[in-house]
Amino acid sequence: MKNIDIHKARTASRSIVGSGVAVVLAAALTGCAGTPDCFKNQSYTDAQTFPKLKNTAGLSVPASDPDMQIPAVSGGPVAAYKASPQGTDSENPQSRCLTTPPPLSPSRDSDAAGQS
16 A cells, blocks of 8 residues: 655645635636626617507407506617716716616614614
8 A cells, every 4th residue: 555645635635725716716706897797788678569469350459558568768778877876886887787776775764763
């Protein structure tokens, strides 16, 4: 049976673990960098209204619901604000995305509950 040098084995395992941590960290940081997705073309911006239903003999077409129509947007569909909304971090480009939730302020009910 061959003897294994414990010191070399520990050094090699630390090197492998260290490299793995570096790769995972680099991948995680790369995901946070770059252009936010909302500045790229979003699939919902190409949405179109379906044509009206046509009835067949003996059937009637249900009335169209006006709330389900896609509204016309001047300047075309948008996925991001031109400037960061008030109360958001203007240094973070992601804050301009319409899909980013707005900042939440504490409600009056929770303020009153905390003072009692």
